[in-house]
Amino acid sequence: MVKEVFNPWEVSGDIDYSKLVKKFGITPMKELPKIFTENVLFRRGVIFAHRDFPRILEAIKNKKKFVMMTGLMPTGKFHIGHMIVALQMVFYQKLGAKVYIAVADLEAYNARNQSLEESKKIALDYISNYVALGLDLKKCDIYFQSDRSLEAKKSNSYYRLQNLLARHATFAEFKAVYGEITPGKMVSALLQASDMLHAQLPEFEKECPVVVPVGIDQDPHLRLARDLSKRIKTNKFTQLSSTYHYFMPGLDGGKMSASIPTSYISMEDSASEVKKKINKYAFSGGKATLEEHREKGGNPDIDVSFQYLKFFFEEDDEKLKEIEENYRSGKMTTGELKAYTIDKINSFLEKHQKKLEKAKKIVREKFA
Amino acid sequence: MVKEVFNPWEVSGDIDYSKLVKKFGITPMKELPKIFTENVLFRRGVIFAHRDFPRILEAIKNKKKFVMMTGLMPTGKFHIGHMIVALQMVFYQKLGAKVYIAVADLEAYNARNQSLEESKKIALDYISNYVALGLDLKKCDIYFQSDRSLEAKKSNSYYRLQNLLARHATFAEFKAVYGEITPGKMVSALLQASDMLHAQLPEFEKECPVVVPVGIDQDPHLRLARDLSKRIKTNKFTQLSSTYHYFMPGLDGGKMSASIPTSYISMEDSASEVKKKINKYAFSGGKATLEEHREKGGNPDIDVSFQYLKFFFEEDDEKLKEIEENYRSGKMTTGELKAYTIDKINSFLEKHQKKLEKAKKIVREKFA
Structure with a gap:
């Protein structure tokens, strides 16, 4: 089970990162502006690859508005592996980003049979940890997928995008993301695409670059959202940027899992x-x-x-x-x-x- | 093409009503309270069958709140065939119903490639005709699927229901409704189920009977919504009531079609x-x-x-x-x-x- 070399910079569990980088066509992270070296995750290459990241560097350089978008799947306990994304939230906020955090409670319902109540309980624990790690609640938009906003025009716009994206998707694409597909998983994939894209709608931040930091296993979601955003004509989207980080290994060197x-x-x-x-x-x-x-x-x-x-x-x-x-x-x-x-x-x-x-x-x- | 007897009370175009009544398991309309005989459509049997209609009769008798729910597909010109549903809106309003009317603009986008702008233009024409026919705008909730409400809690609740229903549906059911199925059509079917069911949510009318008057070809939508409402546990739904009316024949005795x-x-x-x-x-x-x-x-x-x-x-x-x-x-x-x-x-x-x-x-x- 444990390979001779399995640290996340080479091979962790069964993930062969260099193969995945090639297969997914993502770009290894090159030299970054000095400010990024202040962050331990960038400095040590935990964040090791990207798509369209220069667009974000440009926004930072020109002090232009940009959004860092991420989501949380409210299952299990918040653990040290979750800190990788949390520390990036805090870092991007300091760089001027507005942080969007989607609590994927509808996805947990549709793909994991978890009630909205249970999701909320767990999510509040996650969010508390973000705050304790330095997240400034004033500079972010944290929302539940099931309850997008207190402003009707925002909620309408977010769910409208989910519905409009459906026309531009195929079953084959959903299968690529989810493997075995159900109506619930399909609807979740569309909502997740709206999560990633909706910050650019006029009712939200409007026309600004968005970076989504993910583990490399999440790239199919990114590819789906990128492809759909190119096909839909109701809004002109700036292509999503994304970064890819290694997973923190579990104690036994395998996968760190909230269920173990x-x-x-x-x-x-x-x-x-x-x-x-x-x-x-x-x-x-x-x-x-x-x-x-x-x-x-x-x-x-x-x-x-x-x-x-x-x-x-x-x-x-x-x-x-x-x-x-x-x-x-x-x-x-x-x-x-x-x-x-x-x-x-x-x-x-x-x-x-x-x-x-x-x-x-x-x-x-x-x-x- | 034209059969010897083709009036809508027997056979219209290719629709064999009596076969459909048997196949779908709907109930022929029996004797109705006197007030219904004041309405020409009920009196002459244009509305000829139902599911769970006694629940609505009970609400009317006891002066309890109930909802008449219908939708409009904004395509083509409003014609005399559309009056059958419009006249029912007006009649139910007089009987005390709150009328919900969904403009199916997201369905037109996903199933018919029609832009939201075009749908809106056509829908305003439909709505104007309803008003001219006697619809009281104060006693109804007319909304666009793409823009449910000016109240965020209502919008969130409506789209949440669409998303939650997904878990309880199967691909086979969507195929039964739509035949050839696409992600767009599937998402539309779920939204339509939410259209029919959401009036019963706490953010809307809460726990009240809902009657949906439809042409018999729409019964698969009703069956889907009925089945899903029984499976979902986040809200207790009163089973939908529905009535079935004949189609008005087109001038040549065949189908009246907005595209001809x-x-x-x-x-x-x-x-x-x-x-x-x-x-x-x-x-x-x-x-x-x-x-x-x-x-x-x-x-x-x-x-x-x-x-x-x-x-x-x-x-x-x-x-x-x-x-x-x-x-x-x-x-x-x-x-x-x-x-x-x-x-x-x-x-x-x-x-x-x-x-x-x-x-x-x-x-x-x-x-x-």
């Missing part, structure tokens, strides 16, 4: 839970014995603790490099690496959990 | 156009020669002029009976019957066209 509690660290895990999870479940790149480790060194490329530091828990590049070298040389043991990682995660979560308590109150009031 | 101008009399036809159309195109039940006609008599059952009188242009039952007898005996000639019908239609249209001018102004202002 031992695969992730949740934002509400206690310090002792984090300690236990890292010590017990985090796949290690160390050797079988201390003696062998000292002699041959460990492998940070397959070590999950090291990957977590590299994603964002160790922001200091120098320090990360030092850890990588020491672990690879055998100077640092797996126990030491795990202890360091536990410490980093726990000091982060301690602060986060305090902010989260406050955020929950704010979010509950706002979305009551 | 010589098949119908439009509400804006001049007196001379009506005269020409009836004299030239109206299929006659008379005999080949005057001599033969006087001897053997004519056949009012297949005579289109007589049918038009019977639908509603001759409101007086005694007079209608007299005409029928005289035509059947040969005492009345085809020329006399046509002249009488032309006169009846023209005196109706003269008054109607005056009302229509006023109605157009009101409607244009309201829906600008």
Whole structure:
């Protein structure tokens, strides 16, 4: 199950990223303006590819309006893997973007049999975490698919687009996105296309570039929305931009999944839970014995603790490099690496959990 | 093409009504309360069958709230065949119903490639005719599918229902309604189900019976909406009631079609156009020669002029009976019957066209 090298920059689980980049025809991320190097996800290449991203760079450079659009599927607990998108929301807000966040409650109903009530409960937890991570609620438009807006003209416009897009789609395209297709999944795919496109309608931001950051498995959705936007004549759309990030590996090195509690660290895990999870479940790149480790060194490329530091828990590049070298040389043991990682995660979560308590109150009031 | 007996009470064009009643499992209309006999369409059996209609009779009897729901497909000119539904709107309003009218502009876009702008133009013409025929705009909710409401909570609720219904539908059901199915047609069928059901949502009239008067060819839509309403759990729906009416025959005795101008009399036809159309195109039940006609008599059952009188242009039952007898005996000639019908239609249209001018102004202002 675990391959020799499986870190997300090469192969994670069964995803062969370089093959997917070729297959989907997306572009590897090239050198970016200096401001992007301030962000650990861009600097370290967690965000590794794109479509039409220069349009967003241009908007940032010229201080023009742009939108960062994302969605959340309200299932399971918010965990550290979800931080990749959340940190991008906060980063893009600082760059001047208006952030649109769709709570995919109708998709959860149609594709996962989940009630709107359950979706709302979980979504408020997600949104609270975004706020605790720095999201400014004033600079974003967070909405439920089932309840788009308090302004009628906006709601009408959003659902109208979903309905109009239907004429320009084929069953074959839906099959490409969803594999086995049902009426519920088809309708969800159309609504998701409206999610990605509707910010450009006159009732919303009107004619502005939109960037959608996604995991590469989401690209079929992007391709569908891009294709439909070219065919529809009721509005002229600027082609969507998108970026692609690696998935954070689960504790065992496979997929981090909200349905497998031992695969992730949740934002509400206690310090002792984090300690236990890292010590017990985090796949290690160390050797079988201390003696062998000292002699041959460990492998940070397959070590999950090291990957977590590299994603964002160790922001200091120098320090990360030092850890990588020491672990690879055998100077640092797996126990030491795990202890360091536990410490980093726990000091982060301690602060986060305090902010989260406050955020929950704010979010509950706002979305009551 | 023309069968020996083809009047709508037996066979019109290729529609075998009695077979359809059996096939669809709808119920022939039985004796109705006295108030219904005041309406020529009920009195003469133009409205000939139903599903769950006693629920509406009960609401009328107990002076409880109920809704009459209908839709218009904005294509072609408003003609005398459209009056069958329009006259029912006016009648139900007088019985206390709130009338919901959906302008199916998204359906016209998805199933007929017609722009929203073109649909709006045509729809205003339809609505003006409703008003001229007596529709009270204060007691109805006329809306465009693409622009449900000026109240956000209503719009959200209407489109939410469309999306939620998707989970409970199968492709097989859409095929039963539309034959060859496309994503556009599927989405239209779901929106139409929401059209029929949404009046019962808390944001609209809440828990009240709804009657949908339709031509029998529309029954598959009704069956789809009925079935979906039973499966969805987010709202408890009272089962839809529906009534079925015959189609008014076209001038040649076949189908009256908005795309064949010589098949119908439009509400804006001049007196001379009506005269020409009836004299030239109206299929006659008379005999080949005057001599033969006087001897053997004519056949009012297949005579289109007589049918038009019977639908509603001759409101007086005694007079209608007299005409029928005289035509059947040969005492009345085809020329006399046509002249009488032309006169009846023209005196109706003269008054109607005056009302229509006023109605157009009101409607244009309201829906600008």
